[in-house]
Amino acid sequence: MRPSLRTLSLLAVPALTGLALTLACGGSSKSSSDTPSLVAPVTGGAAIILTDAPSDQWSAVEVVVTKVTLLNKTDHSKEVVAFEGTSAKINLVDLDSVGELLATAQLPVGTYDAVRVTIDPASVNLVTAGGVTIPSGQIHVQGASVLVTLSADLVVTAAGSNAVQLDFDLGHPLFLVQLPNGDWALNLQVKHRPNTNGMMGMAQLVLRHRRGTVTSVATSSFQLHTDTGNDLTVHVDTNAWFWNVDTKALGSFGGLTAGKNVLMSLRLQPDGSLWLVRAWYSASALQEWTPEGHVTSVDLVGKRLLVSTNAAAPRAFAIDTDTTFTFQGGQSLGTGQAILSNLWTGFKVQIEVKDPLAAPMHAKSVDIQRAVDGGVLKTATATSFTYQHPQAADRLHAYASPFSWWYLGFPGTAFSSAGTFAAAVAGAGDVKSQGVSDLVWNSGTSAWDASNAIFLPVNLPQGTISSSYNGGQLGFTFVNSANASQAITVTLNTTVGAQPSVLEVVKQGSVVTVVPIDLIAWGTKLVAPAKVRVAVVPKPDNSFAAYAVVVFTGF
Numbered sequence: 081m082r083p084s085l086r087t088l089s090l091l092a093v094p095a096l097t098g099l100a101l102t103l104a105c106g107g108s109s110k111s112s113s114d115t116p117s118l119v120a121p122v123t124g125g126a127a128i129i130l131t132d133a134p135s136d137q138w139s140a141v142e143v144v145v146t147k148v149t150l151l152n153k154t155d156h157s158k159e160v161v162a163f164e165g166t167s168a169k170i171n172l173v174d175l176d177s178v179g180e181l182l183a184t185a186q187l188p189v190g191t192y193d194a195v196r197v198t199i200d201p202a203s204v205n206l207v208t209a210g211g212v213t214i215p216s217g218q219i220h221v222q223g224a225s226v227l228v229t230l231s232a233d234l235v236v237t238a239a240g241s242n243a244v245q246l247d248f249d250l251g252h253p254l255f256l257v258q259l260p261n262g263d264w265a266l267n268l269q270v271k272h273r274p275n276t277n278g279m280m281g282m283a284q285l286v287l288r289h290r291r292g293t294v295t296s297v298a299t300s301s302f303q304l305h306t307d308t309g310n311d312l313t314v315h316v317d318t319n320a321w322f323w324n325v326d327t328k329a330l331g332s333f334g335g336l337t338a339g340k341n342v343l344m345s346l347r348l349q350p351d352g353s354l355w356l357v358r359a360w361y362s363a364s365a366l367q368e369w370t371p372e373g374h375v376t377s378v379d380l381v382g383k384r385l386l387v388s389t390n391a392a393a394p395r396a397f398a399i400d401t402d403t404t405f406t407f408q409g410g411q412s413l414g415t416g417q418a419i420l421s422n423l424w425t426g427f428k429v430q431i432e433v434k435d436p437l438a439a440p441m442h443a444k445s446v447d448i449q450r451a452v453d454g455g456v457l458k459t460a461t462a463t464s465f466t467y468q469h470p471q472a473a474d475r476l477h478a479y480a481s482p483f484s485w486w487y488l489g490f491p492g493t494a495f496s497s498a499g500t501f502a503a504a505v506a507g508a509g510d511v512k513s514q515g516v517s518d519l520v521w522n523s524g525t526s527a528w529d530a531s532n533a534i535f536l537p538v539n540l541p542q543g544t545i546s547s548s549y550n551g552g553q554l555g556f557t558f559v560n561s562a563n564a565s566q567a568i569t570v571t572l573n574t575t576v577g578a579q580p581s582v583l584e585v586v587k588q589g590s591v592v593t594v595v596p597i598d599l600i601a602w603g604t605k606l607v608a609p610a611k612v613r614v615a616v617v618p619k620p621d622n623s624f625a626a627y628a629v630v631v632f633t634g635f
Contacts, residue, residue, distance in 0.1 A: 123186040124236040139211065139388065141172045141250060144203035150187065150244075151194040153233060159196065160187055162244075169203060172248050192234040195244060197270055198225040204266060206256070218263040222594040226268040243348070247271045252488075253537050253615035253628040254581050257594075260542060260611065260635040265585060265594055289372065294340045294361075302336055304344075314346065315355045325362035328435050341366050345430075360436060372449070375427040383417045384440070387429060396440040397431055404445045407521045413448070422528070424472070426452050451528055453477065454516030454536070460502035465533070467515075480520050480529035487535050487617050488627070494532075501533060503620040510560040511568060513618045514538055537615035537627035549606035556614050570614055572626045574599060580626040582606070587634035597631070605631055 146165070152158035201221035206214040234244055249255060249269040257265045292306035301315045316333050324331035336342065336359070343366050344359040360366065376394045377386040386394040399420055405413040413419050423429075428450040433441040453475055458468035464478045485501045486494040495501065505513045514536045519528040543558030546567055553571045560566040572580055582597040584605060597605050606612075611632040616624040 121188045122238045124189055124238055124242070138173055138206065138208060138250070138256075140205060140207035141256075142169045142203070142205040143172065144169050144200040145197065146200050147196075147198040149196045150192040150234065151196065151227075153191040153193040156194065160192075162187060169205070172250055187236045189236050189238050192236070193230050195228045195230060195246060195272070196225060197228060197246065197268070199268070200224065206264065206266075214264055220259075220263060220265045220592045222265055222267045222592075224268075226270050228270045228272055230272045232272070242352075244272070252581075253539055254583060254630070257583075257585065257613070257630055259585060259587075259592065260632055261587075263592065265592060267583075267594055289343055289345050291341075291343050291366065294336050294338055294342055296338055297336055304342060312354060314344070315353055317355065320356040321358045323358075323360045323436065325360055325366060325436060326364075328437065331359075331361060336361055339363075345372075358432075372428070372430045375423055375425055375429060377425065378420055378423050380420055383420065385420070385423065385429070385431075385443070385446070387431065397433070397446075398440050398442045399446075400442055403443045406445065406447045407451065408449060409447055411521055411523070413521060422526075423448070424453075424475075426454070428452075451519035451521070452516060453519060453528070453530070455514065457505045457513040457515050457533075460505035462499050462502060465502065465505065465530070467517075477517065477519065477528060477530040478522070478525075480522070480531040483531060483533075485533040485535070488537060500620050503622075504535065504618045506618060506622045508568060508624075509562075509566045510558075511538055511540065511566075511616065511624060535617050537617055539615045540613065542611060542613050542632075545606060545608045545610045545612055548608050549602050554606055555608075556612065568616075568624055570616055570624055570626045570629075572602065572629070581628045582626075582631075583629070584631045584633055585635075587632075611635065 145163070147161070148163040149159045149161050152160070199221075201224045202216075204216075204219055204221055206219060208214070228246060230244075234242060236242060247270065249271055252269040254267050255269045257267070259265060290304070290306055290312070292304040292312075295303045295305050295311070297303075300317070301313055304312045304314055306312060320333065322331035322333065322335060323329075324335055340361045340363060342359055342361045345357040346354045347357055349355055373387040373395075375385055376388050379386065383399045385397045385399060387397060388394045399417050401416050403417070403419075404415050405419045405422075407413060413422060423446075427448055430447040430449055431441075431443050432445045432447075434444045435441065453467050456468040458466045458474060460466070464476055466474050466476045468474050479498050482496065483498060484494040484496050507513055515533050516536060517530040517533045520531050521527075522529045540556070541558045541560075543556055545554055546557040547555030549572065552574060553569055555567060556570050557565055557567040572582075579599065582602060582605075584595045584597050586593050586595065606629065613630045613632075615627040615629075617627050619625055
């Protein structure tokens, strides 16, 4: 299982060919010659960013973002285009711990409180974790546009810089719903991820690698025309690292001449400028590879890491006796092949290779950008807990200090009590608690401690409502893995902001539509013996609360 924190952030995609912000100025004034005087709007910079986390169900959820607009807080009829065009197809699954820079835009000064994101429905491509591609005719996109309310206003100031980071909530049970006939319904679930540290926080985010062609070079910067059609100004300092692919040796800034093909990693600085971290360049087209991705397999015998990248299949990286390992760029795990035992499927890594044209490539260094573990929570005590891994050894994690836990989608309601967390790790038959954790390296014990634990919704098989909704709960019955009928009671929170998502999927002929069910209609729609799917989360009192309920009509 590939664990996932299951949040996607929209660190916009770098496919902005030309940002058009054509605004009509209200009112008029006349000069002495009676010629209208047009005053250019005062603007400030804003970056649009897309990120994601790995998914345990999908190896690819690919979309093309075609438009991003911002809504003025005082007048939502003033919708400003921050990005418009046809970007390269983005695999949302790959965008955790790194950001896809869609645009760096100049926006009119003002306060914005909502973002509208639009995708091309025909662009959606789904590939399961097992490598099975879902036929396009079996994918039903329910609305290609979604309006996202910003949890914290985006304030654009004159000559200032800011950024918007959004999460495509891929782990939400309603993002992708399998229908009774085997088809899939995609419902965009997007959230704003506020950055409490402002642009200083954005500077800590590593941007996804960008590929393009150098168009011009200045004293300490160069212009890059990206493969997705936009132009970027990239600044260079003495910390930048270069590799000359043609000579298979370390390169230099002087090697970047107009016409060279470049693959590079960038950082966004607090002032909105882009600075080079690493660059690979060649006079000819570069191979389709990226030195970052998710670990799909750790070969302890062959001393290799298999990493999913932009390539069609995972790439093998040989680990040598002099390969160094670090955590988040600074903390050392050690050197050599023995460190492989501390890595597993789901880790996000950045690999610096000795020669990008070698087969296999040999890793000079491996930086673990994100360490995770997840799955079924087997046991929990006041000091540690265990994730169960049927095909590998179970993994025990001590609680880091500090430690917090919450339910997926509700990070604002976090808890710090390890005892209460342990009480919630219970199950009933096939309804087993599931979670995911971010890990931190404990140099003292040479082990991974858990800095958090997020309860994930348990998606139960399709079943029926055995007792109609009444008094905040309903009865749900399904056939479990033992081929036996299992019944549970599911509570539905009616508190505003904590209510489960309740939808009705209606099939009329070949047309599938998805309609939200309001609280006032739960009593008439959630009735026995309706066909339903439910996703639940555990509570410390050993009960189960609904995270999502989907009612099927016409199937």
